[in-house]
Amino acid sequence: MSTLVIAEHDNASLRDATHKTITAAAALGAPVTVLVAGSGCASVGEEASKLAGVEKVLVADDPALEKQLAEPMAALVISLSGDYSAIVAPATTNGKNYSPRIAAMLDSAQISEIVSVESPDTFIRPIYAGNAMQTVKSSDAKKVITVRTTAFKAAEEGGSAPVESVSLTDNPGISEYVGEELSKSDRPELTSAKIIISGGRGMQSGENFAMLEKVADKLNAAVGASRAAVDAGFVPNDYQVGQTGKVVAPELYIAVGISGAIQHLAGMKDSKVIVAINKDEEAPIFQVADYGLVADLFKAVPELEEELGKAGL
Amino acid sequence: MKVLVPVKRVVDYNVKIRVKPDQTGVDLANVKMSMNPFDEISVEEAVRLKEAGTATEVIAVSVGPQQAQETIRTALAMGADRGILVKTDETVEPLAVAKILKAICDAESPDLVILGKQAIDDDCNQTGQMLAALLGWPQGTFASELKFADGKLDVTREIDGGLQTVKINMPAVVTVDLRLNEPRYASLPNIMKAKKKPIDEKSPEEYSVDISPRLEVLKVTDPPQREAGVKVETVAELVEKLKSEAGVI
Numbered sequence: 001m002s003t004l005v006i007a008e009h010d011n012a013s014l015r016d017a018t019h020k021t022i023t024a025a026a027a028l029g030a031p032v033t034v035l036v037a038g039s040g041c042a043s044v045g046e047e048a049s050k051l052a053g054v055e056k057v058l059v060a061d062d063p064a065l066e067k068q069l070a071e072p073m074a075a076l077v078i079s080l081s082g083d084y085s086a087i088v089a090p091a092t093t094n095g096k097n098y099s100p101r102i103a104a105m106l107d108s109a110q111i112s113e114i115v116s117v118e119s120p121d122t123f124i125r126p127i128y129a130g131n132a133m134q135t136v137k138s139s140d141a142k143k144v145i146t147v148r149t150t151a152f153k154a155a156e157e158g159g160s161a162p163v164e165s166v167s168l169t170d171n172p173g174i175s176e177y178v179g180e181e182l183s184k185s186d187r188p189e190l191t192s193a194k195i196i197i198s199g200g201r202g203m204q205s206g207e208n209f210a211m212l213e214k215v216a217d218k219l220n221a222a223v224g225a226s227r228a229a230v231d232a233g234f235v236p237n238d239y240q241v242g243q244t245g246k247v248v249a250p251e252l253y254i255a256v257g258i259s260g261a262i263q264h265l266a267g268m269k270d271s272k273v274i275v276a277i278n279k280d281e282e283a284p285i286f287q288v289a290d291y292g293l294v295a296d297l298f299k300a301v302p303e304l305e306e307e308l309g310k311a312g313l
Numbered sequence: 314m315k316v317l318v319p320v321k322r323v324v325d326y327n328v329k330i331r332v333k334p335d336q337t338g339v340d341l342a343n344v345k346m347s348m349n350p351f352d353e354i355s356v357e358e359a360v361r362l363k364e365a366g367t368a369t370e371v372i373a374v375s376v377g378p379q380q381a382q383e384t385i386r387t388a389l390a391m392g393a394d395r396g397i398l399v400k401t402d403e404t405v406e407p408l409a410v411a412k413i414l415k416a417i418c419d420a421e422s423p424d425l426v427i428l429g430k431q432a433i434d435d436d437c438n439q440t441g442q443m444l445a446a447l448l449g450w451p452q453g454t455f456a457s458e459l460k461f462a463d464g465k466l467d468v469t470r471e472i473d474g475g476l477q478t479v480k481i482n483m484p485a486v487v488t489v490d491l492r493l494n495e496p497r498y499a500s501l502p503n504i505m506k507a508k509k510k511p512i513d514e515k516s517p518e519e520y521s522v523d524i525s526p527r528l529e530v531l532k533v534t535d536p537p538q539r540e541a542g543v544k545v546e547t548v549a550e551l552v553e554k555l556k557s558e559a560g561v562i
Contacts (some may be wrong), residue, residue, distance in 0.1 A: 069479060070442065070452050072423065097454045100407070100442035109408045109527035112437045122531065127435055128330045132339055136533040174451040174482040178467060182475035189474060195561070212492055220562060236459075237492050238475055243433070244491055248474075252561040269539055273559045275551065282362040283542075290542035290559065293551055303548040313562065 001085035002031045002055065006077065006098075007048055008090050011038045011066065014047050016192045017090035019154035021071075022053055025088040026155070027117035031055040033084070034161075037076055037168075039066035045163045046258045064197020069178045073098040078105050081142065086120075088266040091146040091158055103144035110144045111136060115151035129243035129266035141271045143176035149191070150249035150270060180182045183238055187213075190241065195220035195252045198268070202278065203226040204295055206235055211301045212256060224248070226255075226264045242267035257297045260285030277301070316359045316368045317423040319414055320352040320375050323434040324418060339434075348384045351429025353391075353496040354489045356402060358459065359427055360392035361494065368425075369462060370394050374417055378402050378411050389507035390499035396512035401524060407435075409517070409524040411443035418448055418519035423484065427464075430455050430488040434502040441488035451481035453489040460536040 003025045008015040018034070025032050034048045039239070042152040045059035058080065064072045077087060077098070089095035091113045115133075116124040122137045123145070156248060190196060197212050197219070209223065216223050224246070225239040242249055244264040253271035254309035258264060260276070260283055269288055276289035279296050286292040293300060324330055324339070325347040331340045348356075351376050362368035373388035375381040376399040385396035418426065431438035445452035453459075453468030457476065460467040470477045471490045499507070517524045545551045555562045 007547075039385070051554050067477070070445075070454070074446065076489050093455060095444065097452070100439035101452065103413055103439070103447040104443035104446035106410060107408070110437070110439050111528065113438060125436075126536065127533070128324070128339060129433065129436065130536055131330050133536050135534070136528040137531055138528055141529055164477055172449070172451075176480050178471075178478040178480050180475060180477045182446050191473065222373075237471060237490075238473070263326075269536075271556070273561050274539075274542075275365050275555070286544075287541045288539045291554055292542065292544045293546075293548065294544065295548075297475065302547055304552070305553040307548050308562070311556060311562075 002033050002083060003028050003086045004077070004080065005034045006087065006089040006095065007033055007034050007037060007044065008035045008092050008094060009038060009041065009044045011041045012042055012043065016154060017092050017136040017149045018048070020149035021088055021147045021210060022051060022153040022155040023152040024114065025086070028120045029085055030085060031244055032232065033058060033065040035060065035077070035080070035095065037073060038070060039063045039163060049161040049163050049222050050157050051155045051161055053155055054159050054161045055160050057163045058166045059163060060168055060170065062165045064171045064214060068094045068098065069175050069177060070098040070101045071175045072102040072168055072171045074105060075170045075172055077102050079169060080166060081106060084142065086143040086145060088145045088147060089277060091148050095146050099144055099146050106142050106144065108142050108144045110137055110146065111248060112146050113148040114145055116150050116217045117248045129263060129264065130269070132264065183236065187216055188220065188222050190222045190248055194250055195219045195221035196241070196248055196250045197254040197256065198224035198226065198258060199219050199229055199234070200226040200258030201255050202230060202234055203234055203269050206233070209235055214307050215301060215308065218305060218313045226258045226261070228261070253291070255285050256301060258285055259283045280303045314362070314368045314424040314483070315421065316358045316362060316371045317421060317426045318371060318373050318388060319428045319440070320356065320373055320384050320388050321349040321432045322346050322377050322381045323349045323432055324352055324374065326433055332533055336534055338530070338533050346380065348387050349429050349432045349534050351431060351489060353552050354491065354493050355427045355429050356388045356391050356393060357494045357496040358489060372397060372421060372423070374399070374414065376401065376413055385512055387499065389510045390504045391497060392503070394531050395510055395530050397515060398512055399515045399517060401517055401522070402523055403526050404526060406528060407437045407439035408443055408527065409522060410440050411447055411521065412522045413517055413520050415445050415447040416516070416522060417549065424487060425483065426489065427489060430490055434506045441486050445486035448486070451485050453479060453481050453485060456487050457490050457492045459487065466504050482501045
């Protein structure tokens with residue numbers, strides 16, 4: 001029996017989340033097949049076939065799969081599920097949407113957002129927003145798993161797996177895609193950025209986030225925010241890092257004017273290096289920061305931009 | 314339109330939880346419990362649908378111990394019409410909850426089930442999607458806006474990188490995200506009125522659902538702790554350290 005990995009992609013290229021999910025899936029010990037379901041996505045299938053550890057690639061190319069809506073995705077995966085003992089997807093909003101639908105159709109209890117594979121049936125996953133770690137053993141014959149991608153290394157190139165095509169035969173036809181409003185930005189995406197600079201309530205307004213953007217542009221960083229800043233209406237919700245937003249683990253995380261509520265820490269405490277800039281030296285963010293600067297952010301952030309410039313960035 | 318709103322009783326979001334020393338779970342003794350925050354948003358949305366004349370009846374359902382009745386009362390005080398408590402002292406996994414909710418849907422025939430996208434205790438994010446699968450209904454997950462038109466439902470969804478709108482057939486399952494609405498506080502007169510609203514008591518057996526867990530919890534531990542680092546005095550010192558000591562810029 002093999003493991004089926006459901007690829008995250010935009011019909012043009014694979015997302016980094018897929019590479020990381022392949023690493024988690026490989027740890028289950030069985031051969032890994034990657035399913036690329038989309039529309040006009042043949043090149044994505046080719047890309048997946050070149051990754052190390054991939055035995056086979058299945059491409060399902062159908063207009064109904066373009067946006068990976070849960071209803072056709074689940075129908076497709078169920079039709080293929082006979083050959084697999086585990087179905088693994090990244091815990092992206094797509095994966096979180098279709099995976100439990102697949103699990104219920106297989107009468108399997110999904111194991112959500114694993115951060116470690118202890119053995120082929122035993123996994124570690126965060127609960128209570130990462131304030132506790134649960135080790136669970138699954139007794140289901142077919143396991144359905146989503147992967148917290150920040151916890152795994154990306155699979156590298158170095159394979160040449162055969163590519164087969166499969167088709168969606170049974171689209172339930174109960175849902176359709178209407179449209180999307182994606183945040184337009186030249187900066188990297190939060191979940192894949194190597195450096196993130198985030199602002200909190202201390203930023204005082206949405207306009208002031210321009211200061212962070214200037215620093216971000218110097219560092220090729222993504223801009224994030226705490227829930228407090230989102231709730232205050234400074235920035236849109238897709239900026240949100242935390243328990244109820246995105247979970248990130250960049251090389252460098254710079255928290256500006258963020259006090260460090262549990263809910264925020266849950267989303268960024270696995271970052272390699274954390275910097276905190278806050279005028280309140282008692283702020284809990286300093287308890288997790290590698291480098292803390294007690295300062296008024298309205299002075300410190302422009303200074304940071306200047307110093308980075310001096311450092312040749 | 315009849316609306317079913319499942320609600321879960323969880324540790325209050327302000328409580329800093331503690332892992333039990335014997336690693337069997339999280340200490341729930343004498344801890345404040347509340348309605349799952351995402352479920353408050355789903356109750357609010359259902360009540361608003363009723364106030365707008367779109368919904369005719371709102372039924373709050375909870376699967377849990379006797380005290381989950383208080384969570385249902387909270388939903389009734391916010392404006393739900395009646396409640397169903399499926400009483401059990403066992404831990405019920407999302408798949409089993411979805412099976413119980415399916416049985417309730419078969420009995421009640423709602424047009425819409427609206428629930429929180431995830432519970433803040435087990436962080437599973439599964440129940441709504443699983444229920445939709447078992448019913449064969451479409452799902453509108455992580456909703457930030459709902460629009461009903463011509464017997465269909467347009468759901469605006471919070472996705473990585475922005476918003477997506479899907480059009481789904483009815484009946485449907487919707488799971489809600491944070492920005493859908495701001496839940497109300499129940500007024501004192503409404504809390505008093507809620508005490509008179511009916512709550513049916515049922516058991517998982519009455520719905521012929523096997524709730525035995527599929528996942529065995531081997532242990533629950535504290536997450537790896539991060540140590541506080543150093544304080545720097547100036548921005549220049551910070552940049553210097555990030556460059557030479559941490560090597561991240």
